[in-house]
Amino acid sequence: MKEKMMKETCYSYSWDLVSSVYLQRYPTTPLFPMLLNHEISLIRWKVEDGLFYCEKRSTMFVPVPKVLQKVSKVDHCYIYQNLVIDIPHQIMKESSWNRVDAKTYHMLENAVWSGDENGHTQFSVDSIITISPKIPKPVAKPVLKRVVKEFNNGYDLARKVDKMMIEDFEDKITSLVKSIREFCDRQMEHQNLFVDLDFSTSFEYCFELPELTGKYI
Numbered sequence: 524m525k526e527k528m529m530k531e532t533c534y535s536y537s538w539d540l541v542s543s544v545y546l547q548r549y550p551t552t553p554l555f556p557m558l559l560n561h562e563i564s565l566i567r568w569k570v571e572d573g574l575f576y577c578e579k580r581s582t583m584f585v586p587v588p589k590v591l592q593k594v595s596k597v598d599h600c601y602i603y604q605n606l607v608i609d610i611p612h613q614i615m616k617e618s619s620w621n622r623v624d625a626k627t628y629h630m631l632e633n634a635v636w637s638g639d640e641n642g643h644t645q646f647s648v649d650s651i652i653t654i655s656p657k658i659p660k661p662v663a664k665p666v667l668k669r670v671v672k673e674f675n676n677g678y679d680l681a682r683k684v685d686k687m688m689i690e691d692f693e694d695k696i697t698s699l700v701k702s703i704r705e706f707c708d709r710q711m712e713h714q715n716l717f718v719d720l721d722f723s724t725s726f727e728y729c730f731e732l733p734e735l736t737g738k739y740i
Contacts, residue, residue: 524656524663526671529649530678536689538613538638541646543702544688545615545636549579550713554684557584557677559599563710567727568703568720573610575703580604580732581619585673601735602630610699613638622735628670629653650674 534541548554550561560582567576581602604619615636621629634648652670654663696702704722711718718728 524654524658524660524667526652526667527649528652528671528674529647530675531648532646532682534644534646534685534689536644536693537642538615538636538644539699540689540693540696541644541685542608542615542636543696543699544685544692546702546706547688547692548684549706550710552684552688554687555681557680558582559584561710562714562732563707563730564732565727565729566707566720568722568725570723570725575606575608575610577606578604579606600628600630608699608703627655627658628666629655648678 548558548561551558558581561579563577563579565576565578568574581604583600583602585600600621602619602621604617607614607616609615617634619630619632619634630650630652632648632650635646637645639645652667652674654667654670658666700722704720707720710716711720714730716730720726720728
């Protein structure tokens with residue numbers, strides 16, 4: 524059983540600001556309590572192209588329906604993400620998915636932030652949710668309905684958080700490159716990684732993520 528969803532939002536703020544504020548969520552923020560943890564496994568900076576690439580993993584709290592709780596005994600979800608920030612072309616893209624070996628529920632999501640000619644930021648996200656065919660239809664149907672509801676709730680919450688953080692950081696953010704550097708620094712401290720990053724030159728670093736723990740999908 525499968526469901527496709529798409530949402531769009533226009534921010535009346537610059538792409539640099541919206542992208543910088545998005546990075547401020549990580550590794551965690553009280554404003555977005557669904558995000559329990561955030562870890563990076565690869566960062567790559569190409570100074571000559573103004574390109575930043577990051578592979579990462581988020582641990583998300585999921586208000587799992589009781590029927591799914593009985594079937595899978597889960598209470599959170601590991602989301603793997605690839606983030607690309609193309610500064611010259613004012614495009615930020617993030618692909619997200621849960622574990623490829625997930626037996627109950629699979630999610631694939633693509634989000635795009637792009638600057639427009641009016642100095643605003645266009646945001647779109649499309650998601651494909653798939654419930655395993657091994658789950659009985661009488662169970663899968665209400666589960667999928669609940670998942671769609673939580674997708675919509677999560678989208679609305681994320682946009683609300685964006686607005687609050689934009690208002691808070693609007694006068695504090697000076698450049699996107701600085702925000703990327705600070706994002707990396709916060710993650711280094713959070714994960715106890717000891718790397719001295721120099722954004723005046725290109726670099727690439729890989730980090731090993733800890734093993735998955737707990738009951739998850």
